[in-house]
Amino acid sequence: MSRARIAIVAAVIVAFTVVGGILINANRSHGGANRTIDVTVTGASSMTPSNLTANQNDTVTINVTSDTTGEVHLHGYDIHFNCTAGQVTSHTFKAVNTGHFDIEWESTSAPLGTLVVT
Amino acid sequence: MPAIAIFLHGFGIKYDLPIALWLYLYAAGGVVAISFLLVVVFAGDKVGAKAVEYPRRAVPWLVGIARSPWPRFIGGLVGVLALVAVVVTGLFGVQKDPTLNPAEYITWIYFWAATVILSGLVGNLWYLLNPWAAIYDALTRFVRLGPVLKLPDVGIWPAAFFYLAFACLELTSGMSNRPWIVAVAAMAYTCITLAGMIVFGRDEWLEHGEGFTVLFGIIGRFAPVEAERDVSGRISMVYLRPWGVGLLQPAVAGWDRVVFVILMLSTLAFDGILSTPAWQDFNVALEPLWLPMGPYGFFFVRTLGLLLLTITFLLVFVGFMQLVIFFGSRKVDLKATVSAFALTLVPIALVYNAAHNYSYVLVQSQGIIPLLNDPLGKGWHLFPAVVGYQASFALAQAATVWYAQVVLIVLGHVIAVYLSHLRAGERFRSSRRALLSQYPMLILMIAYTMVSLSILAAPITRGS
Numbered sequence: 001m002s003r004a005r006i007a008i009v010a011a012v013i014v015a016f017t018v019v020g021g022i023l024i025n026a027n028r029s030h031g032g033a034n035r036t037i038d039v040t041v042t043g044a045s046s047m048t049p050s051n052l053t054a055n056q057n058d059t060v061t062i063n064v065t066s067d068t069t070g071e072v073h074l075h076g077y078d079i080h081f082n083c084t085a086g087q088v089t090s091h092t093f094k095a096v097n098t099g100h101f102d103i104e105w106e107s108t109s110a111p112l113g114t115l116v117v118t
Numbered sequence: 119m120p121a122i123a124i125f126l127h128g129f130g131i132k133y134d135l136p137i138a139l140w141l142y143l144y145a146a147g148g149v150v151a152i153s154f155l156l157v158v159v160f161a162g163d164k165v166g167a168k169a170v171e172y173p174r175r176a177v178p179w180l181v182g183i184a185r186s187p188w189p190r191f192i193g194g195l196v197g198v199l200a201l202v203a204v205v206v207t208g209l210f211g212v213q214k215d216p217t218l219n220p221a222e223y224i225t226w227i228y229f230w231a232a233t234v235i236l237s238g239l240v241g242n243l244w245y246l247l248n249p250w251a252a253i254y255d256a257l258t259r260f261v262r263l264g265p266v267l268k269l270p271d272v273g274i275w276p277a278a279f280f281y282l283a284f285a286c287l288e289l290t291s292g293m294s295n296r297p298w299i300v301a302v303a304a305m306a307y308t309c310i311t312l313a314g315m316i317v318f319g320r321d322e323w324l325e326h327g328e329g330f331t332v333l334f335g336i337i338g339r340f341a342p343v344e345a346e347r348d349v350s351g352r353i354s355m356v357y358l359r360p361w362g363v364g365l366l367q368p369a370v371a372g373w374d375r376v377v378f379v380i381l382m383l384s385t386l387a388f389d390g391i392l393s394t395p396a397w398q399d400f401n402v403a404l405e406p407l408w409l410p411m412g413p414y415g416f417f418f419v420r421t422l423g424l425l426l427l428t429i430t431f432l433l434v435f436v437g438f439m440q441l442v443i444f445f446g447s448r449k450v451d452l453k454a455t456v457s458a459f460a461l462t463l464v465p466i467a468l469v470y471n472a473a474h475n476y477s478y479v480l481v482q483s484q485g486i487i488p489l490l491n492d493p494l495g496k497g498w499h500l501f502p503a504v505v506g507y508q509a510s511f512a513l514a515q516a517a518t519v520w521y522a523q524v525v526l527i528v529l530g531h532v533i534a535v536y537l538s539h540l541r542a543g544e545r546f547r548s549s550r551r552a553l554l555s556q557y558p559m560l561i562l563m564i565a566y567t568m569v570s571l572s573i574l575a576a577p578i579t580r581g582s
Contacts, residue, residue, distance in 0.1 A: 005159045012155055013532060016148045017525050023144060024517050056515070076133050078508070098516035099133030118135060118516065 029118055031055030031095065041066035041083070041112060044105045050113030052103075054095045058117075061092040074115060076101035132393075134477050135516045137523060142575040145524045149531050149567050153560055156535050157553070165552055169543030172363035174344060180356035184345055193243070194252025200224050201249040201304060203493075208301025212495035219297040220493050223486040225304070226294065231475040232483065234337060238361075238468045242338025244330055250311040251331075254320055265319035273374035274325075274332050276314075278381060280307070281329035285385040289392065290420035332378060339364040340464055362465050362533040366540060371457035379460040380435060383467045383566075384428040390474055390573035397423070435460070438562040446546035446555035455545060459559065462538040466563060469530025470570040473523040477514040484509040523574055531567045535560060 035058045041047045044066070054060050064072050066083040073080055074091075076099055081089045095117045103112045137145075183189060208221030216222045237243045257263060284307075293299045314323035324331040342361050348354040369375065391397050401419060408415030439456045487507045492498045538559045542552040 008159055009152075009156065009532070012152060013528070016152065016528065020141075020144060020148075020524055021521055024141065024521050027138070027140070028517050097133075097511040097514075098135060099511075099514075100135055101133060116135070 029055040031057040032059075034059045034061070036061045036063065038063045039065070039113075041068070041072060041105070044068040044070055044108065045110050045112075047072075047103065047112035052113065052115040054115065054117050056095060056098050056117055058095045059092065060095050060115075061090060062115075063088050063090045065089075071106040072112065073104050073106040074101060075104065077115075080106070132478060133481065133511075133514070134519060136577050137520050137571070137575040139575065141520055141524060142571055145527060145571055146568060148528055149571070150564060152528065152532060153535055153564055156532065156539070157556060157560060160536075160539050160553075164540075165543045165547050165549050167544060169540045169552075170366040172359060172366060174357040174359040174363075177356050177358055180343075181353060184353045184356050189246050190252075190255075193246025194249065194255070197247035197249035198252050200229065200247075201308065204304050205301045207493050208297040208299075208304070210494050211297055213297055216295040216297060217485060218489060218495060220486055220489050221297045221300050222295065223483065223489070225300050226288070227478060227483045228486075230288070231471075232479050234334075234468075235472045235475065235479065237334055237337045238340050238472070241341040241343035242334050244334030245338070248324075248328075248331065250308060250315065250328070251320070251324060253308075254312060254315045258320075263316050265322065266317050269318040269322045269326060272326060273372050274378055275374045276327035277329045277332040278374060278378045279329075280310075280327070281333060281378065281381060282385075284329060285381070285388075285424065286421055289385065289388055290417055290424055292416045292420070333382065336379065336382065336461070336464060337468065339367065339369075339461065340468055362537055365461040365464055365537055366544075369457065369461060371451075371454040373453060373456075376435075376453075376456050376460045377432065379464065380432045381428060383463060384424065384431045386467055386471050386474070387431075387569060387573065388424050388427050390470075390570075390576075391423075391427070392420075394573060394576040396576070435463075435562070438558045441558035442542070442555045445558060446542065446551050450545060458541055458545065459538060462534055462541055462559075463563070463566065465530045465533040465537065466566050466570065469526040470573075473526045473570070473574060476522055476526075477519055481509050481511055481514045527567060527570055527574075531563065534563050538563065 031054070033055070035054055037049075037052050037054075037060065039047050039049060039052070039062065041064060052062070062074070062079075062081070064081045064083055065086075065088050066072065067085055069083060069085045071080055071082055072089075076097065077093055077095075079091050079093060081091060083089045098117050101115045101117070103114060104110060105112055204221045204224050207219055207224075211221060212218040233243055233247065254263070287299075287303055288294050291299075311323070311328055314327045317323075318327070325335075326332075340362055341364065342358050344357040344359050344364060345353045346355045346357065400423065404419055404422075408419040411418055436452075436456060439452065439459060442459065443450055443452065443455055484507070487504050491501045491505050493500075539552075539556055542555045542559070543549065546552040546555050
């Protein structure tokens with residue numbers, strides 16, 4: 001393959017990746033808001049709402065009310081809510097990492113829901 | 119529907135976000151546009167044997183290192199220690215939670231995900247790390263181990279079988295997250311491989327019966343390091359070459375080799391497909407069939423899925439190859455042509471592997487660090503400093519991951535299209551014919567890359 005041909009292909013690929021990078025950067029969510037989410041856990045097996053969302057860099061407060069005593073675990077951020085039946089347990093954290101993080105009832109590993117940070 | 123835990127990969131949880139729709143469309147459009155640009159730019163390129171010649175640069179200072187016994191010694195030591203660690207921690211470590219057992223990290227992340235990616239990037243690391251070759255070599259220092267029997271002419275079918283068995287352990291058994299099963303499998307495979315080498319001869323067995331040696335041999339062809347040996351088998355020179363071109367080197371033709379490459383592609387794709395809603399639907403549709411089977415139902419439905427996917431990939435590939443030969447309009451042997459073109463798909467599979475495992479290798483891999491303090495979960499305090507270690511997500515933010523994934527997928531696609539173009543030039547002697555024969559292959563590659571991209575963009579389903 002001649003040098004000119006290589007140059008054309010290389011230029012197009014570089015342009016593609018540069019534009020891709022600019023687009024990804026422009027589409028990043030610019031969080032930073034305060035967000036409070038109230039959830040209710042029933043029977044150590046279900047949570048409403050079950051799909052929680054936040055933007056990156058939001059300050060998120062999750063208030064968990066459970067009718068059972070036990071631990072609710074938010075994976076990834078590794079936050080443990082030590083719930084007492086009927087009482088509200090809260091944690092506040094900065095959502096620095098993007099991702100799809102599972103929320104589980106720790107003792108049985110029953111899936112309760114997810115927190116999606118975009 | 120009963121609760122089925124979805125274990126992505128061998129074990130552990132993936133935090134990745136699927137690629138955003140707009141980015142998926144941008145990447146998909148880019149793949150198609152660049153593909154056709156490549157075809158136009160390459161039109162009228164070289165044909166015949168010249169087509170598959172590639173540039174390479176001699177690196178004399180690497181010859182000394184390649185000839186010295188030290189890389190093999192250190193690599194073998196690392197490999198053997200890792201194997202021992204998998205067996206010991208797998209058998210005697212924490213069983214309840216696989217994320218607390220080092221055997222899982224070593225097997226599924228450090229060996230299975232990371233060694234494959236690094237071997238494609240640098241060179242065939244398995245050649246250095248293979249613990250069974252190292253054990254055999256150490257044994258032969260003390261005892262003479264001659265081959266007892268001649269290995270029948272079985273091609274690489276045994277290696278393909280063991281590779282499939284490993285893929286089933288990872289993806290379809292539902293047991294890859296049980297450390298003791300991983301340890302038992304490692305011990306069983308150690309016995310099989312050592313026995314194979316003792317009975318049939320070291321290299322005979324490694325090259326035909328050891329699934330990982332064959333796999334990493336193919337991956338090593340993609341890598342940029344090339345060693346040339348003289349007639350006595352001594353390394354005479356080490357070369358650096360562009361990524362991918364090594365796949366153009368002459369290779370043994372045979373359906374066993376084609377099936378092995380197709381298995382590489384299908385097992386990788388299957389790992390991604392498992393986490394998509396499409397797979398959930400397939401699962402639900404077959405419920406009447408597998409629910410009555412109890413605990414075996416899970417294994418059955420997944421293995422069936424993997425085999426069906428492999429057969430589909432194989433049939434689609436052979437079908438497209440018939441078209442390639444038709445458009446190339448030259449009397450060529452189907453087996454030889456299929457074998458030669460199969461390797462040109464390897465770059466797409468490798469970049470998909472890297473994209474798919476990107477955050478797994480960068481983030482999940484760090485989970486082993488806090489375990490070093492107490493690898494067996496016995497309450498030890500070997501390295502108290504590491505206990506509080508929290509995995510860093512620095513390189514795994516969605517924007518970074520997506521960018522890396524899209525760039526990798528497009529680069530792999532470009533390499534594959536280019537290689538297949540060169541291969542066509544070699545096989546179909548007129549450049550017009552070669553170009554014509556390229557269109558079916560181009561469509562196949564675009565389709566395959568699109569499958570990779572859409573798996574990366576598919577919403578992840580968990581649990582049920």
